[in-house]
Amino acid sequence: MAVEDEQNKEQLINYVFGKLAEAPQFVENQLKVKGSYLPHRRVYSRLKMHVDDFLLGEGMGGKISNRLIILPGLRGVGKTTLLFQLYKYLKEVKKIEQDRILYFSTDELKAYLGRGILEVIDVFIKEIHKTTFTSLDKEIFIFIDESHFDPKWSEAAKIIFDKTKKIFLIFTGSSALNLELSVDAARRTKKEIVFPLNFGEYISLRHNVYPPKGMAEGIRELIFKGDDAAVENAQRKEAELNRNLVKVGRPIDKEWEDFLCCIGFPIGLQMSQIEVHERLFSMIDRVIEKDVFSIQAFSTDTRNVISRILTFLALQKPGGTSDAKLSDRLKISPNTVRNILEVLEKTHLIFSVKPYGGAGKVVRKPWKYYFLSSSIIAAIRFKLGAYNPRDREMLGVLAENMAASYFFRMKETVNLPVGMFYDSEPNGADFLLQDAEENIIPLEIGIGKKDKSQVRNSINRYKSKYGIVVSNVQKITKQDNVIFIPLTTFSFV
Numbered sequence: 101m102a103v104e105d106e107q108n109k110e111q112l113i114n115y116v117f118g119k120l121a122e123a124p125q126f127v128e129n130q131l132k133v134k135g136s137y138l139p140h141r142r143v144y145s146r147l148k149m150h151v152d153d154f155l156l157g158e159g160m161g162g163k164i165s166n167r168l169i170i171l172p173g174l175r176g177v178g179k180t181t182l183l184f185q186l187y188k189y190l191k192e193v194k195k196i197e198q199d200r201i202l203y204f205s206t207d208e209l210k211a212y213l214g215r216g217i218l219e220v221i222d223v224f225i226k227e228i229h230k231t232t233f234t235s236l237d238k239e240i241f242i243f244i245d246e247s248h249f250d251p252k253w254s255e256a257a258k259i260i261f262d263k264t265k266k267i268f269l270i271f272t273g274s275s276a277l278n279l280e281l282s283v284d285a286a287r288r289t290k291k292e293i294v295f296p297l298n299f300g301e302y303i304s305l306r307h308n309v310y311p312p313k314g315m316a317e318g319i320r321e322l323i324f325k326g327d328d329a330a331v332e333n334a335q336r337k338e339a340e341l342n343r344n345l346v347k348v349g350r351p352i353d354k355e356w357e358d359f360l361c362c363i364g365f366p367i368g369l370q371m372s373q374i375e376v377h378e379r380l381f382s383m384i385d386r387v388i389e390k391d392v393f394s395i396q397a398f399s400t401d402t403r404n405v406i407s408r409i410l411t412f413l414a415l416q417k418p419g420g421t422s423d424a425k426l427s428d429r430l431k432i433s434p435n436t437v438r439n440i441l442e443v444l445e446k447t448h449l450i451f452s453v454k455p456y457g458g459a460g461k462v463v464r465k466p467w468k469y470y471f472l473s474s475s476i477i478a479a480i481r482f483k484l485g486a487y488n489p490r491d492r493e494m495l496g497v498l499a500e501n502m503a504a505s506y507f508f509r510m511k512e513t514v515n516l517p518v519g520m521f522y523d524s525e526p527n528g529a530d531f532l533l534q535d536a537e538e539n540i541i542p543l544e545i546g547i548g549k550k551d552k553s554q555v556r557n558s559i560n561r562y563k564s565k566y567g568i569v570v571s572n573v574q575k576i577t578k579q580d581n582v583i584f585i586p587l588t589t590f591s592f593v
Contacts, residue, residue: 111213112223119204120228124191127184127203133370138181139305141366143171143292147186147270150290154268155194155239166290168261169270170247172277173294174448174472175391176383178366179272182294183243186270190241199228200240206253206273207246207390217244218256233263240267248273248394261288274391275448295509296364296473299356299591306369307348311592312340319593322576322583323543324516324535326566331578338576338589353572356588360498361489364475377487380479384410384449391447396439405432406440413450413469414480417497422466441469448472451508456521456532456540456562465524472505474498496547499587500530503545503570506593507533517541529558529567542567545587549573552582 131137153165171179187203190196202224209215221242225233229240242260247253253271260267271277275293300311315337322334345352362368365383368376388406392398398406408430413421423441427434444450449472455465471477477498481487488494507520519534529542542558544550548571555567559581566581573584 108215109223112215112219113227115204115209115213116202116220116224116228119202120199123187123201123203124198127187130184131181131188133367136370138178138185138366139369140185141178141182141297141305142301143294144182144185146292147182148189151186151190151194151241151268167265167268168257168288169290169292170257170277171270171272171292171294172275172448173272174275174296175387176365176367176380177294177296179294180245181366183245183270183272186241187243196239196241200238201243202241203243203245205245206249210249216256217247217250217253218259221256221260233260233267236264236266238266242267243270243272245272247271248277248391253277258288274387274394274446276391276395276446293512296475296505297359297366298506298509298593299359299588302359302363302369303345303348303355305366306363309344309347311344312337315341315592319585319590320510320514320516322585323533323541323568323593326541326568326583328578331576331583334585335576338586341589341592352588356591357489357495359591360474360495360502361478361487362475364473368475374482376475377479377482380475381483384476384479387447387449392443395446396443398440402436402440405430405436406444409437409440410444410449411480411484414471414477415484415486417493421469425466449476451504453504453520453522453531455524457524468504468522470501470504470508472508474501474505477501492547499547499570500545502591503531503543506591507531510593523558523561525557525561527554527557528561529555532558532562540564543570544568545570545590547572547587552579555582 147169150166150169154167156165171182173179183203187201190201191198204220206217209220224242225231225236229236250256257269257271260269300316304310318334318337321330348355362373362376365380367379371379388403392406409426412426412429423434423437426437430437445452450469451472453468453470478487481494507517510516511520516535517533518536521532521534523529523532523542529544531543533541533543535541540562542555542562542564544555550569550571552569555569558564559567566583568583568585570585570587570590573586575586576589577584
């Protein structure tokens with residue numbers, strides 16, 4: 101047994117040495133696509149700030165550094181790229197020695213060695229640095245990808261955090277990381293959820309054109325306050341935004357349609373539309389094969405059922421989907437459908453919007469399901485021969501999905517809206533947003549010139565102070581108690 105233990109230890113030592121040795125060239129190769137470095141997203145700046153604070157020292161300037169960070173997010177949003185960009189920053193700008201930065205993927209670790217995160221880090225400290233956690237006298241950086249493949253990752257994070265203040269840790273993984281955090285570990289953790297691109301980020305990354313400072317906050321205030329001051333502020337921001345967008349050199353609505361259909365993920369910035377669709381479809385397969393089955397064990401036959409459910413959701417017109425409807429359509433039990441949808445929501449590939457009303461209505465009425473990015477719908481439709489960017493009805497579906505995904509992101513990051521529902525009554529608005537005071541704000545979105553009848557129906561039904569129509573209008577206006585917002589302006593929220 102002792103011989104086997106020694107062999108296992110030697111395997112881990114070789115693994116860690118290999119990771120340290122290959123990292124510089126591996127990182128360089130991964131950060132370049134078609135000869136260009138992948139651009140930095142906004143979340144990179146926040147991560148870099150955490151790194152800089154850590155290097156300054158605990159408590160410097162009255163600031164306590166965040167040294168345990170988790171990056172949950174859907175596959176393809178750029179979590180691994182962020183780790184590589186931080187590695188490059190540490191090595192080239194901060195001049196941190198190569199043996200003080202360890203990157204590894206738990207997926208690979210489990211597949212080839214069957215070992216855990218804590219074992220690797222223990223070997224890294226004891227065998228590479230010849231010390232213990234408590235005796236570390238220099239800053240160490242450890243970046244752990246695909247953490248959710250180790251069921252004890254949260255426990256490992258807590259142990260390392262408590263043993264030393266000299267290790268800066270980042271764990272990436274599926275969105276289910278949020279659910280796996282123990283209460284103890286959560287108290288020590290800084291969470292930076294990584295989402296697909298929004299339109300403002302896309303414009304800045306592709307064209308180096310930036311929205312005015314406070315643009316997103318101005319639109320949020322317009323949506324959730326709706327008073328004259330909020331309207332006037334948003335109008336000023338919009339006018340400044342439009343002056344900036346002239347630098348794009350192309351009609352902004354055409355740029356917006358490209359974003360809506362293809363460029364929801366950073367990798368799309370360096371690829372043709374067909375390449376993007378193919379890459380995203382492969383990403384969906386990996387979510388099913390790896391993330392779904394790491395959250396819950398399904399039979400192998402269920403794999404095809406999951407794909408068929410996603411296909412059904414991507415091809416349907418706006419409207420609710422009940423478990424019974426899917427069960428009947430796919431000839432599987434409602435319980436299996438329910439389990440699959442719940443797991444898909446944990447990966448954040450999809451999310452649900454429930455009907456507004458009491459518990460009885462939520463149970464009786466179908467739920468609406470949306471994808472985290474409209475680009476995912478476009479990729480599935482492309483693969484099935486059902487993608488036509490000139491089809492206004494399809495663009496309407498994508499626009500509604502975009503709005504839902506924006507509100508979902510806002511709820512996760514700034515806690516607004518407090519609640520997001522749809523109006524299940526006849527001729528109601530697409531969304532009913534609930535603010536902190538439980539006011540209901542109806543919102544309708546669509547391609548073309550939308551009238552205000554559906555929003556007015558919901559305003560009257562729920563005694564709302566105002567409602568919102570997002571469509572192809574030219575600029576922000578307010579008519580009586582209805583606010584009109586152009587699709588492109590709204591997309592900067």
